[in-house]
Amino acid sequence: MTTLKVGFISFAHGHAFSYLEGFRKLPHVVIAGIADAEKHRVEDVVQRYNIPYYADYRDLLRTDIDAVVICSENVHHAELTIAAAKAGKHVMCEKPLGISVSEMEAMIAACEEHHVQLMTAFPCRSLTAVVEAKEAVDRGDIGEIIAIKGTNRGSNPGGWFVDPALSGGGALLDHTVHVMDLMHWFTRSQVSEVYAYAATLFNEELQVDDTGMIHVTFENGVFGVLDTSWSRPKSFPTWGDVTMEIIGTKGVISVDSFAQSNELFSDEVGKGTWDYWGDNMDDVMVRSFVDALIEGETVPITGEDGLRSAQVALAGYQSLEAGQPVQL
Incomplete structure (x- = not known):
């Protein structure tokens, strides 16, 4: 993997804007799509950077992206992470990883089952x-x-x-x-x-x-x-x-x-x-996520880390x- 295609699911959390800029600074990353049911949250960045927009995150997951960044409301983290894992996409998920221990365990298990990595966003x-x-x-x-x-x-x-x-x-x-x-x-x-x-x-x-x-x-x-x-x-x-x-x-x-x-x-x-x-702590964290995926190494801050906290x-x-x- 020499180029990493990354998609974003939801800009509900403001950290998504900072993460987006961090990914855009990396020459071996392509922002291949943004999915958000509330288009007004992403309309500006979609137009400014000419990024494909998806109203339904499932359509984004059907593309050939390699990884997704999830910055939705906390209650949706589990659903979106599990769907991404089933689609074979690596995941960087905003904190807190989930709102119950059982759903976080399900997120980790889904990523393990489908051989994708789950990183918790702890910049x-x-x-x-x-x-x-x-x-x-x-x-x-x-x-x-x-x-x-x-x-x-x-x-x-x-x-x-x-x-x-x-x-x-x-x-x-x-x-x-x-x-x-x-x-x-x-x-x-x-x-x-x-x-x-x-x-x-x-x-x-x-x-x-x-x-x-x-x-x-x-x-x-x-x-x-x-x-x-x-x-x-x-x-x-x-x-x-x-x-x-x-x-x-x-x-x-x-x-x-x-x-x-x-x-x-x-x-x-x-x-x-x-x-x-x-x-910029967000830039450093994003780079560590990308480097791990490109080099085939374990992401530095895992789903287990997110669950424990x-x-x-x-x-x-x-x-x-x-x-x-x-x-x-």
Whole structure:
């Protein structure tokens, strides 16, 4: 495979626009089609880049594309991934991988059965600060990890994200998975116990939680705590943050993933903004997906990785309902 033909299914999630630009930068990739039942979401990019449009994703899957990128509402991830697998297409699926453990297991099984790869879109593994912290941990710079304190505080995304029938949950599901994946990656262990708090504090009209704290214990004894809240106001310079404080037996590493930025004050914008100058994490992740498929290697962030992180978030809701820790 020297050229990879890629199709997109749904632009419901805004990350699709960034991923599209990432794929377009690669000389050995062809964007062969975009499928979205709501044409208004993709009409601009379809016309601008002269990309074939499909109202029905099934028609896209009948073409000779090699892989698809799924950026639909969370509730549709399983259906679309399984259909793509049956059509023999590799899949990169937006996070969270699914909204139940059973459907994520079905997604993974379908991809295995039809000999295609499933990658979970976790671009935070590509952040420069995260990569260098991982290298330091692997070198033993801080000894053995004891605990990790993380944040993935964002702004309320609105739209279908706050409709539980389409999202499957609120901030606890939306913002647990990124940093929980990093915690799994750093500790090389899996979560064994989850205790969570979630509520609707910033906008009482929401049908989903906008505030969350999740506490975990890993099988190797490491403790983790993560703030998942949609607590950043509209005036915040960026959509949110990704931070970690990694505490080891010989030292501590602090990670501020978006610190590679300049402060920009613009009268035109009307507020202070951050002009990020670091590596584009989406571009790096997309390139890793493409390289793996072209070289016949395993994708770097698998469906199993996506399941493990989403499973923690879902267990958080179980813990909230029970009012006590739950075991995985």
